[in-house]
Amino acid sequence: MLNKTLIYRRLPWIRASEGRDCGPSVFASVAHFYKHRITLEQARNLVGADRNGTSLAGLRDGGRAIGLESRPAQAIYSALQHVQLPAIAHLKGGEGHYVVIYKWSPTSVVVLDPSRGLRTLSKTEFEAMWSGYLVEFKPTAALKPRELEVKPLKTLLQLARQHKLILGIVLFFALLATSLGWITSFFMQILIDSIIPNRDQALLFALGVGLILVSVFQSALQFGRLWLSARVGQQVHQRYSAQYIDRLLRLPMKVFDVRCIPGLVLRVTQADGIQLALSEGLITILADTVMFVTALGIIAFYNPVAASIAAVALPLVWFVLFSLNDRVYNVQLSSIIHMEEFTSHMVDVFDCVRTIKVFGAEEQYKALLNEKLANFTKSRMDSRINIALPSAWSVLATSLITASILWYGSSQVFAGSMTPGELVVLFGMVAFYLQPIQRLPATILNLRTALLGIERMDEIMTLPDEESRANDVVALPEVKGEIKFNDVHFAYLRNKMVLKKLNFEIKPGETVAIVGETGSGKTSLANLIAGFYLPTHGDVLIDGISTRQIKPDELRNAISAVFQNTRLMQQSIRDNITLMRDSDIELIRNAAKIAQADEFITGQMYGYESQVARGGDNFSSGQGQRITLARALLKNAPILILDEATSNLDSATEQGFLQALEENRAGRTTVVIAHRLSTILRADRILVMDAGEIIESGSHEQLLAQAGHYYNLIKGQLTKPLSEPVEHIAAPNLNQLTA
Missing domain, CATH: 3.40.50.300 (P-loop containing nucleotide triphosphate hydrolases)
Incomplete structure (x- = not known):
């Protein structure tokens, strides 16, 4: 286990986030091995990945681009002893697959599978999978160390700094509410050691009123904390999601041509975790740290031995969290990837539902969706199980500590070294001390979930807007x-x-x-x-x-254009023509008349305000094409x-359009x-x-x-x-x- 952990630290698992991402994934892992750290998105660009995957030539060229001498080769198993590792091997079967060969011996190999992590395969197993092709990498002087541009924790802290005043108030409310909770323990000491033995009715009444007031104030503080946290979370979520949407719209066209678009779009939903990270992550960690240290100090003041026993809880829980950290991260990422894959296939299937029905292929596509759903639900179950392990362990560890201190404190009361009231205070402080430790797995989980979402969004946010332009940009005069x-x-x-x-x-x-x-x-x-x-x-x-x-x-x-397969959007016909720009209705109608569309549009119940179904399904292909022609003509570009x-227009309509276009070309x-x-x-x-x-x-x-x-x-x-x-x-x- 230790050996595998050390290997993993040296050769990080950059998990594939889409079905054909194994090439960029293994390439990024090899680059990380040589301290040239790149994201999966950057690896995609370097190796030229597209919807068909990555070629050996792409891996070779990607290696050369970052300063690795890269050589594709064909070999037999025994020849791997002469290959510099890590190397990338191509596996046969299905659509093909890539793995990183990290360790080789005459009887087995250790490989990093982009979808499964580290695996040890016997010689026979590996030979049965391997196509015989690989890419060998050797560092050159041109290879430079590189740090990741995507640092989700840094991004989260930057977001927090933008709202530091409100978050500071939230932290103050959390600390004050916790402090008021401690007061109840001291009230209990007074009740047990003073009020009950002396039958002091006046002090009992005052104590009861005090407890009620403290509870009301504490509840108000908790409500204020939650309200402010939700408000900040909503603002951060909206702002960061808006930045992501803006980045998507400014990405070069080649990204959309080679990527699964639903997968890119669905990443915006992961901004939900930012609110949790701020309110249940950063703030909780800060508040719990103060609470943890203060409670331990009070316990030490009452009884140093009890404090020593209580202090054991943190390393016990932290060790398990650290041991399972990478595993929890990977199952969380797997769950997200399978969810995106399932959703993407759902959208594709129901976009083509007419075709599926006419060919009677419902059963086949039901089986496909059920397979993707099974993968998603299994990965979600694995995620919950792996998340439950540290939580269950923290409950067990804190329960054992609680029982130990209860036993020790009771023995001190029996010996006369501690009063019953002091034991109640001690026990209350121990409970307050252990609460942050019990919450630690959930807190870390919320933080990791948010950081994972930020990481995946930042991978897109760091991509360049468009292809590299020349330094001497020229303003375009009247064209x-x-x-x-x-x-x-x-x-x-x-x-x-x-x-x-x-x-x-x-x-x-x-x-x-x-x-x-x-x-x-x-x-x-x-x-x-x-x-x-x-x-x-x-x-x-x-x-x-x-x-x-x-x-x-x-x-x-x-430039104005009508490209093949141009789609209509779920808006009014007017908005589809103007693309939501302000435009005079007469100009819109004139463009529609040239496109031979005005007659059928005005024949709709609401005319130009009639709504278009998804993809324009409530119009014929010819009508949809005429709307897109009107859109292009309205722009009136040179x-x-x-x-x-005009491929979907009947001959008469096409001739009418072409004649009108020729009459209105005006130097275009x-x-x-x-x-x-x-x-x-x-x-x-x-x-x-x-x-x-x-x-x-x-x-x-x-x-x-x-x-x-x-x-x-x-x-x-x-x-x-x-x-x-x-x-x-x-x-x-x-x-x-x-x-």
Whole structure:
């Protein structure tokens, strides 16, 4: 057990927080081993993790980025004795998995599993799981020690300092209420040693009135403490959650493209723990510390031997808490992760409930949800059991101490060394002294829960707003709409270029159609124009200024767009068109008329104030698309991107929209991504893409005359099979092997 604890301290368990996070998790553990401490979110960015997992190439490149010489290799078990550990091994089966190999012997290995922690596997067990691939890491001079940016306790203390006056009052109320509780013990001494033996009715009456007044005042203090704590907690919760929401909205688009969005959103609910941390965590610890020390001092004043017996309770409870600390943390995190996973699948299933029903797949998805629910409830049960252990032990330890002091105190009374009243005071002080120790597990738990929530939220809060821009940021003047691509190459993931050697120019006011087979890179090109991503190589220029030099918000002020699968929100039709900006109803209706939407909107019971169901389910796909077109046109930006924006419209509606758009283009630069010939024909120029490259350019007539790729697309009614680029990588195939 000790050996495993020491290993864990050296090789920390950075637990995977999503299903495909094993790659970033093991990479973060290896980085921590070399004192280069990074969060799971930072590890994701370094290794290029996405929804499909992490490739060996990503782990290699991530290691090189922080100063580790990284070498993917294929090996047999006996060769591991020559590999520098820790190394990352790829396990086969299912979707693949990564573990860290920490210790090796001819008969067994010690591995750190990102979902299960440290495990010792026999040679036979490991060989049955291992694919034979691994990544070896060796430190270089470029590797620098690094401290974590995410320090949840520091964040919590900063939040507390912002409300130090009210929290100071809360602490004062807590201490005063506790002190009043002590008075009852001394009242009992007076009652037993003086009032009862002397039958003093007057003093008994005064004592009774005093006890009532103390109780009333104590109750008022407790209420005031709880009210102030709740008020501060609500303010901190609201402010911190608002900061998290603001950060989410300012994250780069690539985060949402590769992450489970419900998991990101659900983290905001963990701010609930901050209120508990302030009122039941920090304040309780401070108040209990003062109470603990004072009570022990009073006990020592009455009887030093009893104080010595009482002092044993704290190390007994603290030792168990320390021993179970990491285990409790991991089961808490596991419970949170499984809850997010279950909730995410619930949202997905009921978003697609129409599809599930039409295919009669209810039983299959019920089984899936039940499996996720079982994982969640089991992890919740494990969490409660592991939390109950230190609490049960603290009750047992304090009960034993109480019994010991009661036995010792009674023997002192029998010997005449202590009066019965003094024993009552001593026993009362012992009870007050042991209360903080009994509460300690719950207090630490509340604090840890809050710190865990802050840690997970801070992982997102520390991510950069957008991709790195150039230092020489240029203010964007009034945009004319010129777009130029200079030798642009782009890859979402390392070594997988989706755009190559793009060189073209779109003049202000020009309408250009981008055509090509599915997967040819058309939407990626639109993403670069909108500034959602920066080119891997080369520059995208807007009016001669590189998007690297333009602030994202300034760039997007000049661009309006309708992308594929644009969703409607649960708001009024008006709010969906204006995106909650103030706008004159006549301007809104004019945009809707161009989009061929005004007629069906005014036909609704409440017109533009009619409510949209989740995802726009109370409208047809064509109606929803027309609302999004009205949204784009209302903005009236100098650059308009339409990515399959009319794919759900019937021919008559589409032609009406295109005609109205042409009549109202007024110098607007329009980039149209489409498959329909009717849409393409209205363009001034057509760019033909294949495998990420522009292979043809010209008017419709010119391209048909060339009888090339465009001709084949039109002739074949756009049904030619997808032609994906093939990338040859020396074995092992570092990009295809993922987990």
